[in-house]
Amino acid sequence: MADSQTTVALNIGSQRIGMAVFEVSKNGGLILKDYGSETIVADPAMDSTRVSQTRVAVADLAQRLKVGKVKARYALSGQAVLTRFVKLPPIQGDDIEQIVTFEAQQQLPFPLNEVVWDYEMIEGAASEKEVVIVAIKNDALDEINGAVNDCGLGTAEVDVAPMALYNAFRSTYGAPEEPVLLIDIGAKSSNLLYIEGKRFFTRSVNIGGSSITAAIAKEYNIPFMEAEHQKISNGLVALGGGHTEQMDEAVAALAMVIRNALSRLPAEISRTTNYFRSQHGGSAPRRILLAGGGANLPYTLEFFQEKLNLPVEYFNPVRNVAIGKGVDPAVIQREGHLMGELVGLGLRGSGKSEINIDLVPVVVEQSRAADRRKPFFIAAAAVLLAGMAAWAVSKNLAAANAAEKQKLMEETRDTIQPIKSRIDGLLKREASLRQIASAGYAGTETDRAFWMDLVAELRGAFASDSVWLTELEPINGFSAAKALEPKTAANAKAQNGRPVVKADFFNAQYGASSLADIQVEQPQQQGKGARNAPPPGPPVVTANAIRIKGFWRENAKAQNVVYDLLKNLRDKSSVFKFTVADPAAPAKTINLGEDQNLGKILTISAVPEKAGDLGMPFEITLPLAREVAIK
Numbered sequence: 001m002a003d004s005q006t007t008v009a010l011n012i013g014s015q016r017i018g019m020a021v022f023e024v025s026k027n028g029g030l031i032l033k034d035y036g037s038e039t040i041v042a043d044p045a046m047d048s049t050r051v052s053q054t055r056v057a058v059a060d061l062a063q064r065l066k067v068g069k070v071k072a073r074y075a076l077s078g079q080a081v082l083t084r085f086v087k088l089p090p091i092q093g094d095d096i097e098q099i100v101t102f103e104a105q106q107q108l109p110f111p112l113n114e115v116v117w118d119y120e121m122i123e124g125a126a127s128e129k130e131v132v133i134v135a136i137k138n139d140a141l142d143e144i145n146g147a148v149n150d151c152g153l154g155t156a157e158v159d160v161a162p163m164a165l166y167n168a169f170r171s172t173y174g175a176p177e178e179p180v181l182l183i184d185i186g187a188k189s190s191n192l193l194y195i196e197g198k199r200f201f202t203r204s205v206n207i208g209g210s211s212i213t214a215a216i217a218k219e220y221n222i223p224f225m226e227a228e229h230q231k232i233s234n235g236l237v238a239l240g241g242g243h244t245e246q247m248d249e250a251v252a253a254l255a256m257v258i259r260n261a262l263s264r265l266p267a268e269i270s271r272t273t274n275y276f277r278s279q280h281g282g283s284a285p286r287r288i289l290l291a292g293g294g295a296n297l298p299y300t301l302e303f304f305q306e307k308l309n310l311p312v313e314y315f316n317p318v319r320n321v322a323i324g325k326g327v328d329p330a331v332i333q334r335e336g337h338l339m340g341e342l343v344g345l346g347l348r349g350s351g352k353s354e355i356n357i358d359l360v361p362v363v364v365e366q367s368r369a370a371d372r373r374k375p376f377f378i379a380a381a382a383v384l385l386a387g388m389a390a391w392a393v394s395k396n397l398a399a400a401n402a403a404e405k406q407k408l409m410e411e412t413r414d415t416i417q418p419i420k421s422r423i424d425g426l427l428k429r430e431a432s433l434r435q436i437a438s439a440g441y442a443g444t445e446t447d448r449a450f451w452m453d454l455v456a457e458l459r460g461a462f463a464s465d466s467v468w469l470t471e472l473e474p475i476n477g478f479s480a481a482k483a484l485e486p487k488t489a490a491n492a493k494a495q496n497g498r499p500v501v502k503a504d505f506f507n508a509q510y511g512a513s514s515l516a517d518i519q520v521e522q523p524q525q526q527g528k529g530a531r532n533a534p535p536p537g538p539p540v541v542t543a544n545a546i547r548i549k550g551f552w553r554e555n556a557k558a559q560n561v562v563y564d565l566l567k568n569l570r571d572k573s574s575v576f577k578f579t580v581a582d583p584a585a586p587a588k589t590i591n592l593g594e595d596q597n598l599g600k601i602l603t604i605s606a607v608p609e610k611a612g613d614l615g616m617p618f619e620i621t622l623p624l625a626r627e628v629a630i631k
Contacts, residue, residue, distance in 0.1 A: 005023055005024045006021065006022070006023050006033075006070075006349075007021070007022045007023075007024075007073060007345065007346050007348070007349025007350070008020075008021055008065075008067050008070050008071075008072040008073070008153070009021075009022060009072070009073055009074070009075075009341075009342040009343075009345035009346050009349070010058065010061075010072045010073070010074035010075070010148065010153070010342075010345070011074070011075050011161065011164075011341040011342050011345070012054060012058075012074055012075065012076060012077065012144065012148075013077055013161075013186055013187060013293075014042055014050075014077055014079070014186055014187040014188040014189070014208075014210070015039060015040055015041075015042035015186070015187030015188075015209065015210070015293065016037055016038075016039055016040075016186075016187065016293050016338070017037065017038045017039075017040065017054060017057040017058060017061065018035075018036070018037040018338065018339065018341070018342055019035070019036055019037070019058070019061040019062070019065055019067075019072075019342075020032060020034065020035045020036075020339065020342040020343075020345075020346065021033040021034040021035075021065055021067060022321075022346035022349060022350075023324075024349075024350045025322060028350065028352070029320065029321070029322060030320075030321045030322065030343070030346050030347065030350060031321070031322045031323075031324055032318065032321050032322065032323050032324055032327055032332070032346075033324040033326060033327070034065045034066075034324070034326055034327060035065075035327055035331070035332065035339070035342075036061050036064050036065055037061070037335070037338070038057035038060055038061055039057075040053040040054065040057055041053060041225070042187045042188065042209065042210045042213070042228070043224040043225060043228075044210065044214075044224070045224065051143055051144070051147050052147075054144070054147050055147040055150055055151060058147065058148055058151045058153070059150075059151040059152075062151050062152060062153060067153070068152070069152045069153070069154070070153065070154065071153070071154035071155060071156035072148065072153045072154065072155065072156060073156045073157045073158075073159060073345045073348055073349060074148060074155075074157075074158060074159070074345070075158075075159040075160060075161045075163075075164045075341045075344070075345055076136065076141075076144065076158065076159070076160055076161065076359070077161050077186060077188070077189065077204075078160060078161050078162045078184075078186075078189060078191040078202070078204035079186075079188055079189035079204050079206070080136060080140065080144075081134050081135065081136045081160050081359070082108060082109070082115075082134070082135045082136070083132065083133070083134050083160070083162070083202060083203075083204070084107040084108070084132070084133045084134075085122075085130060085131075085132050085133075085201060085280065086100075086103045086107060086130065086131050086132075086133060087124060087128055087129070087130050088100070088103070088128075088129040088130065088131055090129070096121070100119050100131055100133070103131070103133065104117055104119070104133050104135070107133060108133070108135050110135075110137065114137060114138055115135040115136060115137055115138060116135065116136055116138060116141050116359045116360060116361065116362075117133060117134065117135035117136075117359070118133075118134055118135075118357045118358055118359055118360075119131050119132060119133045119134070119357075120132050120163075120355050120356060120357055122198075122199065122200065122355070123197075123198045123199045124199070124280070124281070128281075130280075132163075132202075132355075132357075134160050134163070134357050134359065135359075136359055138362065141158070141359060141361050142361055142362065142363070145158070145361040145363070145364070155361065155364045156349075157345075157348060157358045157360075158358060158359040158360065158361065158364075159341075159344070159345060159348060159357055159358070159359075160357055160359070161184070161186075161191060161341050162184075162191045162193055162202040162204070163202075163344070163355045163357045164340065164341040164342075164343075164344030164345055164348075165182060165184055165191065165193055165291065165317075165340045165341060165344055166182075166193055166195065166200050166202070166344070166354065166355055167343075167344035167347045167348070167353040167354055167355055168317040168340040168341070168343040168344040168347065169182060169193070169195060169289075169315070169317070169340070170354045171317075171320060171343070171344075171347055171352065171353075172316065172317050172319050172320055172343075175197050175198050176195070176197070176287075177197060178286045178287060179194065179195070179196040179282065179283040179284065179285045179286055179287075180194075180195045180196070180285055180286070180287050180288075180289060181193070181194055181195075181269070181273075181285035181287070181288050181289070181310075182195065182289045182291060182315060183265075183269070183288060183289070183290055183291065183292075183295075183304070184291040184292040184315075184340065185208055185209065185265070185290070185291070185292040185293070185294025185295050185300075186208045186209065186292050186293065186294060187208050187209045187210050187293065187294070188206065188208050188209075188210050189204050189205060189206050189207065189208050190204070190205050190207050190208050190265060190268075190292070190294065191203075191204050191292075192204075192205065192268075192269060192272050194272075194273075194276050194282055194285060196282055196283055198354075199282070201276050201280055201282060203272050203275075205265070205268040205272070207262075207264050207265045207268060208292075208294050209231075209293060209294040211261055211264070212231060212235075212258050212261040212262060212294075212297075213227045213228045213231055214227070214261075215257055215258070215260065215261035216230060216231055216235075216254065216257055216258070216261075219257045230254065231254075231258070231297070234250075234251055234254055235254055235255070235258055235297055235298075236251070236254075236255050236258065236297055236298040236299050237255060237258050237259050237262060237297050237298065237299040237300050237302075237303045238252065238255035238256045238258065238259040238299075239259075239299055239302055239303060239306060240306060243299075244256065258297065259303065262300075262303065263307070266304070266307040266308060269308065273285065285310065286310060286311075287310060287311055287312075287313075288304055288305075288308060288310050288311065288312040288313070289312075289313060289314070289315040290304065290312060290313070290314050290315060290337065291314070291315035291317075291337045291338070291340050292337070292338065293338060295314065295337060301313070301314065314336075314337045315336075315337045315340055316336050316337065317336065317337075317339055317340040317343040317344075318332055318336045318339055318343060321343060321346075443629060444629070447628050447629050450575060450626075450628050451628070453574070453575050454472075454546065454575045454576075454624075455472075457569065457572070457573050457574070457575055457576075458472070458548070458569070460572070461565055461566075461568045461569035461572065461573070462550070462565050462569070464561060464565060466552055466553055466554075466555040466557075466561045467550060467551070467552045467553075467561055467562060467565055468550055468551060468615075469548060469549070469550040470549050470550050470551065471547075471548070471549035471550070472546055472547075472548060473499050473500075473501060473546065473547040473548075473549070474499070474500040474501060474543035474545075474546060474628075474630060475497035475498065475499060475500065475543060475544065475545040475546065475547050475621060476497060476498050476499075476500050476518055476541060476542060476543055476544065476630075477497045477498055477544070478496055478497030478544055478545030478621060478623060479496060479497070480545075480577075480580040480592065480601075480623045481580060481581065481583040482496050483496055483600055483601050483621065484580075484583065484590060484597065484600050485583070496621070497544075497545055497547075497621070498516065498518060499516055499547070500515055500516055500518065500541060500543050500630050501514055501515060501516060502514055502515065502516050515541060515630060518541050540629050540630075541629070541630045542627040542628060542629050542630060543624065543627065543628050543630055544623060544624055544626075544627045544628075545621055545622060545623045545624055546576075546621070546622055546624060547619065547620070547621045548619070548620050548621075548622065549617065549618070549619050550617070550618055551614075551615030551616060551617055551618070552604075552615055552616055552618060553614055553615045553616075558606070559604050559605075559606055559616065559618075562602070562604055562618050563595075563598060563602075566593065566598065566602065566620065567593055570591075570592075570593035573625075574625065575624060575625050576622045576623065576624060576625060577622075577623045577624060577625045578591055578592045578593045578622075578623075579591055579592070580592065580623065592622075592623075601620055601621055601622065602618065602619070602620040603618065603619045603620070604616070604617075604618035604619075605617050605618065
């Protein structure tokens with residue numbers, strides 16, 4: 001049964017469950033390979049058990065026909081769905097989907113997310129476009145689909161009985177010019193199909209076999225099941241003109257009850273015909289076809305001929321269907337008018353149906369989506385695997401090439417390593433010599449410029465006819481923090497810094513140094529590079545402060561003139577450092593030029609040292625902005 005040319009059709013009616021197995025012949029026609037049906041209780045009082053009864057009936061048919069675990073196409077009764085025929089405005093093909101969705105929102109009494117719906121474009125009157133919209137509540141469809149799936153059958157498509165009947169009619173009778181009315185009398189409802197050429201219209205009315213049974217039960221005050229038994233065993237439809245006069249009185253009475261109950265259907269047909277003609281531009285039918293289990297009562301055909309005054313015949317959907325060897329022709333002949341939905345579903349499987357409605361349950365849609373994605377997943381996986389294989393091959397080749405290059409480079413490295421060691425030593429020695437040379441020449445030039453800048457700053461800051469400088473003395477090891485310490489008896493005579501130049505430098509012999517004898521530690525070379533280092537140069541003596549001496553003479557500001565000139569130097573100097581770290585709080589700084597600090601670095605006399613002197617001496621020691629090499 002897994003053959004793609006095989007279709008398992010299932011018609012789920014209110015009382016009758018039918019199943020058929022079709023195959024497609026070589027010329028494209030249908031072959032009925034197997035057929036069976038089951039009847040369930042149609043008592044309205046037992047509606048709550050209808051799904052479970054359907055499940056049992058479908059399971060029995062699947063087992064009897066040996067269909068196995070295949071995907072079936074099944075049809076829902078017209079009463080179970082909502083069907084709307086809507087005329088569309090003149091639109092382009094690209095806009096149909098949006099227009100139909102809008103119309104579905106307007107026509108259906110439920111939000112679209114609560115229903116499963118589908119549509120099909122059909123021919124309307126003249127040049128009008130018309131669409132049939134079919135919908136069913138999600139939970140109702142899931143309940144029915146679950147009953148089918150519980151029996152081991154999958155879901156290929158979900159059709160609707162009126163659409164399946166229409167497909168069967170078109171396959172059997174073509175597109176007749178005269179209007180035809182197909183009356184499918186079911187247990188709970190009857191489907192009315194108006195067919196005119198390629199046009200059709202359908203409506204489901206709540207009149208069927210159960211209505212007749214209910215009328216019998218009410219008339220004779222008997223249970224529904226007993227009334228159903230009486231209808232099947234003794235029931236017939238009474239006709240006019242003294243038709244029941246020759247019958248048994250009980251049979252005649254039962255026939256009249258059945259006639260009266262069935263007479264409601266011609267009235268509904270007349271009302272539906274008027275609606276079809278006025279709203280859809282259709283024509284009144286000129287021929288009647290009967291189908292469904294409700295047409296099995298004797299004289300039903302004659303009753304509709306009498307009421308509708310039109311020729312009536314039974315619908316024969318299997319006329320163009322080949323009967324397989326395993327099917328009893330007598331059964332098909334007797335029940336052919338009951339098989340319209342099954343033939344329509346078989347045509348769906350062969351691809352020769354005119355209307356293709358598919359109400360897809362959510363689980364089926366998810367399964368279909370997964371099936372549609374499988375080829376892409378497989379292709380993607382194949383591409384991924386191929387890419388990974390190519391990547392692995394390329395990586396292996398690259399790794400082999402890299403290993404070979406690494407080996408070659410290691411051999412080359414071992415060869416040139418001794419040479420590299422000698423070159424590195426020479427480069428280090430060159431760098432050291434370059435550093436010494438650079439420091440010596442460049443540093444000397446920088447230091448020379450520093451002393452020139454210092455003299456220039458002092459000359460500019462102390463430009464006054466009341467003050468003159470007599471001596472500049474470089475100092476080594478001066479500590480501004482020590483100078484700020486309070487003077488005590490212990491440190492009053494302590495020397496802060498040492499003069500770099502000898503006090504009697506002017507008496508030095510020619511060629512002798514005038515610098516004071518200051519011991520400077522020479523850094524020691526250590527490590528492997530010591531032997532390659534250049535020889536140490538002479539020790540370098542630096543100055544970090546200048547002691548300035550001079551005189552001031554009488555003037556309007558007196559000795560304050562020195563203070564003012566010193567403040568002027570503080571504001572403009574780039575070679576002296578007037579801010580030092582606070583010994584008590586290193587994070588803070590102290591300004592040597594402030595009034596409270598000047599007295600600690602400035603010594604000034606208010607009277608001449610001896611009689612006859614024209615000026616009073618002063619002395620100030622100022623830290624330099626940087627240490628400056630002296631030699």
